[in-house]
Amino acid sequence: MNPITRVTLTTALTLAAAGAQAAPAFWTDWAGTDLDPTSGFQAQGTITTTTSTVQVTYTNTNGIGFYQPSGGIDYWQNQGGGRNDAISPYTSAAVDNSPTGTDIIALRFAGTQTLQFSQAIANPVFAFVSLNGNGYAFDQDFDIISAGGADGNACGYWGCGTSYKNIVDLGNGNFEYQLLGTGEPHGTLRFTGAFDTVSWRSLSNEYWNGFTVGVQGTAAEVFPEQPGGSVPEPATLALLGLSLLGLGASRRRR
Numbered sequence: 001m002n003p004i005t006r007v008t009l010t011t012a013l014t015l016a017a018a019g020a021q022a023a024p025a026f027w028t029d030w031a032g033t034d035l036d037p038t039s040g041f042q043a044q045g046t047i048t049t050t051t052s053t054v055q056v057t058y059t060n061t062n063g064i065g066f067y068q069p070s071g072g073i074d075y076w077q078n079q080g081g082g083r084n085d086a087i088s089p090y091t092s093a094a095v096d097n098s099p100t101g102t103d104i105i106a107l108r109f110a111g112t113q114t115l116q117f118s119q120a121i122a123n124p125v126f127a128f129v130s131l132n133g134n135g136y137a138f139d140q141d142f143d144i145i146s147a148g149g150a151d152g153n154a155c156g157y158w159g160c161g162t163s164y165k166n167i168v169d170l171g172n173g174n175f176e177y178q179l180l181g182t183g184e185p186h187g188t189l190r191f192t193g194a195f196d197t198v199s200w201r202s203l204s205n206e207y208w209n210g211f212t213v214g215v216q217g218t219a220a221e222v223f224p225e226q227p228g229g230s231v232p233e234p235a236t237l238a239l240l241g242l243s244l245l246g247l248g249a250s251r252r253r254r
Contacts, residue, residue, distance in 0.1 A: 028103065030212070040062065049221060050221065051218075051221060055118035060111070060114075062109040062110070062112075070103070072102050073102065073157075074157075079158075079159060087152060089156045094145050108205060119220075120218065121219060123215060123216035123217075127213070128209065131179065131181040132161060132185060139176060145189065147185060163181045163185040178203070
């Protein structure tokens with residue numbers, strides 16, 4: 001059976017549920033150098049929340065384009081220079097603040113990559129730069145909550161483009177959720193739930209497209225305890241993963 005695809009453009013970003021409030025994102029502070037002695041790549045970083053410190057390990061056996069853990073060009077600024085979080089491609093009614101510092105991991109090879117967290121985290125935010133000739137494939141649905149040039153946002157560092165979601169029916173009840181783009185897309189995805197591992201697949205060898213990841217907090221901080229005194233079970237995901245439910249939002253300016 002041929003896959004059935006359907007497309008959702010960022011110009012029709014999903015509205016947030018009534019009463020949804022913006023929250024600060026705690027972004028990864030990437031550090032050190034490549035820890036993989038082979039042709040692959042591995043790096044570590046730290047997320048510091050209000051009460052916890054979470055270690056993040058990124059692994060990509062295919063290698064990357066470049067790694068910028070400290071200093072260098074600020075690819076998270078708005079086009080033309082400088083930052084203004086009120087109109088940033090990376091902020092929205094769900095996320096108050098753009099990625100911290102200049103930290104970025106730039107990709108260039110097709111294949112799977114994984115983020116591993118030292119403890120369960122809540123509601124990760126995935127920020128991307130210049131997703132033009134590449135795409136990312138997830139096995140769970142997501143929403144694009146902000147994009148450069150959409151809903152009053154400024155363009156990103158490299159300009160503006162269109163980000164969209166392509167849903168492919170693989171048959172037998174299985175779907176693939178692809179993040180694709182044209183032009184120079186910059187923006188964020190919002191994922192809801194508890195996670196200790198997130199993985200995705202780059203669809204092409206394009207040099208380069210970059211990313212970083214933030215969280216709303218740890219699972220213990222964000223989710224109220226259940227009757228039995230537990231928080232939601234963290235998700236450990238397979239090949240195409242990033243298990244998530246997206247919370248899209250219309251833009252709210254302050």
